[in-house]
Amino acid sequence: MTFLFFFIFAIIALAGAAGVVVLRNPFYCVLSLVVHLIALALLFLLLEAQFVAVAQIVVYAGAVMVLYVFVVAYVGGGDKPDQLWSAGTRQKALAVCFAVAIFVELAIALLGTALSALGTDGAKLSATYGTPAEIGKLLLTNYLLAFELASMLLLVAAIGAVALAGRRGGIAEDEGNLSPRHGLVHTPSPAATGSMAEGVSGYGVTTPLPDPQFEGRELQQPARVTAEDDR
Amino acid sequence: MTVNWYLIVSAMIFTLGAAGVLIRRNPLVILLCLELMLNAGNLALIGFSRMWGNGAGEIFAIVVMVIAACEVAIGLGIIVALYRRRLPVDVDQLKELHG
Numbered sequence: 088m089t090f091l092f093f094f095i096f097a098i099i100a101l102a103g104a105a106g107v108v109v110l111r112n113p114f115y116c117v118l119s120l121v122v123h124l125i126a127l128a129l130l131f132l133l134l135e136a137q138f139v140a141v142a143q144i145v146v147y148a149g150a151v152m153v154l155y156v157f158v159v160a161y162v163g164g165g166d167k168p169d170q171l172w173s174a175g176t177r178q179k180a181l182a183v184c185f186a187v188a189i190f191v192e193l194a195i196a197l198l199g200t201a202l203s204a205l206g207t208d209g210a211k212l213s214a215t216y217g218t219p220a221e222i223g224k225l226l227l228t229n230y231l232l233a234f235e236l237a238s239m240l241l242l243v244a245a246i247g248a249v250a251l252a253g254r255r256g257g258i259a260e261d262e263g264n265l266s267p268r269h270g271l272v273h274t275p276s277p278a279a280t281g282s283m284a285e286g287v288s289g290y291g292v293t294t295p296l297p298d299p300q301f302e303g304r305e306l307q308q309p310a311r312v313t314a315e316d317d318r
Numbered sequence: 319m320t321v322n323w324y325l326i327v328s329a330m331i332f333t334l335g336a337a338g339v340l341i342r343r344n345p346l347v348i349l350l351c352l353e354l355m356l357n358a359g360n361l362a363l364i365g366f367s368r369m370w371g372n373g374a375g376e377i378f379a380i381v382v383m384v385i386a387a388c389e390v391a392i393g394l395g396i397i398v399a400l401y402r403r404r405l406p407v408d409v410d411q412l413k414e415l416h417g
Contacts, residue, residue, distance in 0.1 A: 089319050097327045101327065104335065107338060107347070107350050107351060108354075113347055113350075116350050123331075124357065134365060134367075136364045136367065136379075146387070151387055154394060158397060161398065161401070162397055178341075179341055181340075186333050187333070193329035193333070205369065206320050208320060208321070209321055209368040209369045209371060210371030221373055222373060222380070225373045237384040245391060247395065251392065251398070251399050252398040252399055
């Protein structure tokens with residue numbers, strides 16, 4: 088039974104990972120990563136790490152991915168349709184070569200290791216293995232320093248993110264030029280940005296991708312405002 | 319299931335993530351591929367933890383998750399700042415760190 092579950096979850100996780108690499112629209116990439124993370128959490132459950140599995144779903148698939156979705160909706164900027172696979176075939180071939188080399192190295196390292204316990208199901212587990220109680224005890228006794236340093240790191244990262252993305256000196260001039268209603272509804276955006284609106288309307292699946300002549304940062308004309316709209 | 323299987327899956331996910339970092343040009347997707355690599359590391363850590371029957375690997379995995387969250391916060395902050403300054407969101411065109 089474990090065998091069956093392992094293969095199902097492993098295949099879902101690998102498919103999700105492949106989706107992140109292959110899909111063109113960043114919005115779909117994020118969704119694919121969510122699928123991958125959930126499958127991975129189930130693999131953690133198979134390894135009896137209950138607390139980490141739940142933390143993975145709540146923190147990763149929940150909080151971190153929501154952050155990603157917001158930024159994708161804000162920035163968009165998918166790879167230009169003509170660019171992902173055609174441009175730089177040499178680069179692509181090199182990248183695949185390097186990736187295969189990494190995999191071969193890892194496989195040699197894993198299979199050639201002298202750790203004989205790798206071929207077993209693992210040590211006999213205590214009843215408390217992987218429970219929140221045990222993790223909490225370890226974090227606050229043996230690994231207290233790591234715990235405190237991690238929380239300091241999070242604080243520094245939060246301050247850094249605010250400092251990086253914060254809007255200093257009010258709204259930039261060219262941002263302020265957009266009239267409020269265009270800013271809210273008809274924000275001009277590059278083609279194939281992978282925004283939420285595009286993702287929901289099946290952009291790139293049910294509607295064709297735009298001409299490659301839209302350069303990344305060139306803006307589409309905003310929808311024309313007719314006289315009726317102005318009233 | 320022996321621990322070996324989990325490690326092989328972890329190696330595959332890591333490979334996919336590395337290939338993604340090398341192939342894709344959108345920094346957002348590159349960050350996603352970095353997440354893949356970190357998660358592959360997490361899977362290996364949990365696998366080893368299971369092998370020894372010892373909670374240390376799980377603590378390590380949790381710390382890796384914290385670091386991934388920090389990386390996301392900073393990385394997305396940089397991307398939003400790029401977008402604000404009307405710079406191209408494409409790593410091939412972003413050749414200079416300075417200004």
